[in-house]
Amino acid sequence: MPNDAKTEDVRNRAADTRPLDAFDRRILGELAVDAGLSYAELGRLVGLSAPAVHERVKRLRATGRVRGTVAVLDGPAVGKSLLAFVHVDTSGWGKTQELMSIAELPELEEIHSVAGDTCMLLKVRCKSSRALEGLLARLYATPGVKATRSYVVLSTYLERTPQADTTDALEDGHSMDRTGTATLPAD
Amino acid sequence: MPNDAKTEDVRNRAADTRPLDAFDRRILGELAVDAGLSYAELGRLVGLSAPAVHERVKRLRATGRVRGTVAVLDGPAVGKSLLAFVHVDTSGWGKTQELMSIAELPELEEIHSVAGDTCMLLKVRCKSSRALEGLLARLYATPGVKATRSYVVLSTYLERTPQADTTDALEDGHSMDRTGTATLPAD
């Protein structure tokens, strides 16, 4: 499943806002879990021919639904056994830009600005607690950084990239039991 | 870049603990960014023939260095514009297992247990704030859940999967300037 970014000129620069149909949704669902599927297998799964899914995947890429295809590395297996989330309180707001230089570190996996009692939220994966310490030192050396709170991950139960499916029931303004069955308010 | 999980019998069931050499590291580095590269292109990048990199990638997969290959979907582009991190305080400890059922929801991207003043940390991506509300309702309906704190992401500056490189300087017990240059203590 190559990029095929080159194949055929890409005109619709992520402009197409056409809603995803059921086929697109299922294709994305499969690819988000395993992008190594052949178009033939993928077609068999969703009920289309290989050229048909190829065409759709190409469109899904061109319209920005798919950002890319990556190999998911195993942290510990590549020497990064420590995972942590770091909340960073910054003084000003423009100062947050100063933090952006740390994005170059391969240990940094995520940088978000968040609402709430903190300003920046980082996801960091590194070799050891010592390395985390070094990273925090680097943070505190950044102007505008007031304080940090670190949450070191003890174990990970789930970790995946964005999935294609959505649980519509979540929006119905109700509670649900633990089986995921919607419990609609008796109106 | 197919899975090739089937190709040839996989003997070393993630047992091989041989350290990664420079080639492996570079191959992983490239694949973590773009798994759509052909073996020929990859070989050109790292200085090996196509069969050589094929062999190595196969080994890296078999030994668990690579967990899989996935298409990275764009949250907003697939109808999930809200990203949030949720800290969950649970009463007991065995009770955390009760939480695991929410992993079935496609909105859940990560579930970790963490050290610190909270117990569980969730990464959630959903359609709307209303959907997040529904999710929180579901959480509170879970026995053992005492409290939650939500951090809604305003903007994302960096988001990627584990990278192959490590910054060794972080472990050297020192500070670093903002260029990433190590500032060793004058001993």
Add this chain to the structure above:
DNA sequence: TTTAATTGCCGAATTAAGTTCTGGACAAGT
């Protein structure tokens, strides 16, 4: 209602890539 244009699909043909196979170079151990 009819016609034209567009879209999206399939099956076949073509092209490119994945995969296997062979032999040779190098290093470590006997």
Add this chain to the structure above:
DNA sequence: ACTTGTCCAGAACTTAATTCGGCAATTAAA
């Protein structure tokens, strides 16, 4: 010096990606 094992490149082979042509269905225009 010889054997053993590892790892690589080049060529051969196999499978998948990609393109092409035509057909059916939908939509727009007439």
